[in-house]
Amino acid sequence: MSIPVVDFGAYSLSKDDVTDDQMRNLSKELKTAFIEVGFVFLKNTGITQEEVDGVMAISKTFFLQPDEVKQPFSRKSFANNPNHGWVSLETEKLNPSRPGDLKEAFNYASLHPDIKWPSVKGFQEIQTSFFQRCTELSLRVLRVMAHSLGLNPEVFLSAHRLIGTDENGTTLRSLYYPPVNHEKVKEGQLRCGEHSDYGSITLLFSSSEGLQVRKRSGEFICAPSVPGAALINVADLMQRWTNDQFVSVRHRVVLPPAGDSRTRQSLAFFVQPDDEALITCCDGSNKYPPVTGGDYLMERFNASYGN
Numbered sequence: 001m002s003i004p005v006v007d008f009g010a011y012s013l014s015k016d017d018v019t020d021d022q023m024r025n026l027s028k029e030l031k032t033a034f035i036e037v038g039f040v041f042l043k044n045t046g047i048t049q050e051e052v053d054g055v056m057a058i059s060k061t062f063f064l065q066p067d068e069v070k071q072p073f074s075r076k077s078f079a080n081n082p083n084h085g086w087v088s089l090e091t092e093k094l095n096p097s098r099p100g101d102l103k104e105a106f107n108y109a110s111l112h113p114d115i116k117w118p119s120v121k122g123f124q125e126i127q128t129s130f131f132q133r134c135t136e137l138s139l140r141v142l143r144v145m146a147h148s149l150g151l152n153p154e155v156f157l158s159a160h161r162l163i164g165t166d167e168n169g170t171t172l173r174s175l176y177y178p179p180v181n182h183e184k185v186k187e188g189q190l191r192c193g194e195h196s197d198y199g200s201i202t203l204l205f206s207s208s209e210g211l212q213v214r215k216r217s218g219e220f221i222c223a224p225s226v227p228g229a230a231l232i233n234v235a236d237l238m239q240r241w242t243n244d245q246f247v248s249v250r251h252r253v254v255l256p257p258a259g260d261s262r263t264r265q266s267l268a269f270f271v272q273p274d275d276e277a278l279i280t281c282c283d284g285s286n287k288y289p290p291v292t293g294g295d296y297l298m299e300r301f302n303a304s305y306g307n
């Protein structure tokens with residue numbers, strides 16, 4: 001098994017629309033990828049490597065500041081959106097049975113006027129514009145996914161109308177993995193523990209290798225780094241929504257080899273249904289009880305942060 005690479009050029013953000021034929025072809029390729037692997041690389045999405053580099057550069061400027069400077073922007077310090085803000089090193093355990101992840105993150109989850117922004121020049125503007133680009137791409141991918149299952153596109157799209165507001169948990173997360181000091185690493189500690197994502201789909205852009213994806217056999221395979229491509233994966237609520245047709249697969253970020261002091265960066269765009277959207281199996285079955293996007297997300301956050 002390897003992660004398929006699909007050319008999304010026909011429905012790139014630079015195109016207004018897609019023809020029926022092109023939609024059929026894309027649907028076929030995405031369907032196979034999401035049923036068999038849960039992950040797919042999309043080339044020619046319209047989001048360029050230069051855009052990705054720009055967001056990574058501004059994020060790195062923020063991360064390289066002393067912790068005291070980042071502290072006022074911490075996650076949980078904003079009343080209107082508890083997920084927005086900075087997450088310090090070893091705070092989060094995506095696999096709760098391992099020590100804290102060796103990463104820092106900045107969650108961009110709200111544009112509420114009460115949010116205080118880091119003073120790094122251009123930070124808010126660059127993050128906002130990338131958030132919007134990822135939103136557009138996500139809606140196109142969701143449209144293709146619905147088509148591939150023979151569903152009306154509204155089944156997914158009508159549950160993602162409020163992305164970018166405080167009634168929807170969609171988050172752009174910049175991740176920074178600092179150099180690893182192997183003498184100080186705790187037993188079992190990783191850059192990011194095994195987990196599956198929570199929402200509908202995730203778009204991922206990364207600067208280098210390190211991501212591993214679980215095969216059905218349980219073995220993890222290394223995801224290559226494909227410059228200019230977006231890696232898309234199915235998340236848990238989408239698996240539930242599709243009655244287990246699309247698979248949400250566990251993945252992790254491993255430590256670099258001893259002596260390799262390189263940092264790593266990635267940008268994850270976690271697409272969530274609207275808080276009030278009620279998710280029921282799209283084939284009409286009752287394998288999973290209906291759940292709202294907001295309740296499901298809250299349950300999962302509580303598990304990851306140990307409360």
Ligand SMILES: O=C(O)CCC(=O)C(=O)O
Pocket residue numbers: 175192197204206211251252253265266268
């Ligand atoms: O940094 C990466 O490549 C993956 C991060 C990830 O899987 C996550 O934050 O959910």
Ligand SMILES: [Fe+2]
Pocket residue numbers: 195196197251
């Ligand atoms: Fe993930």
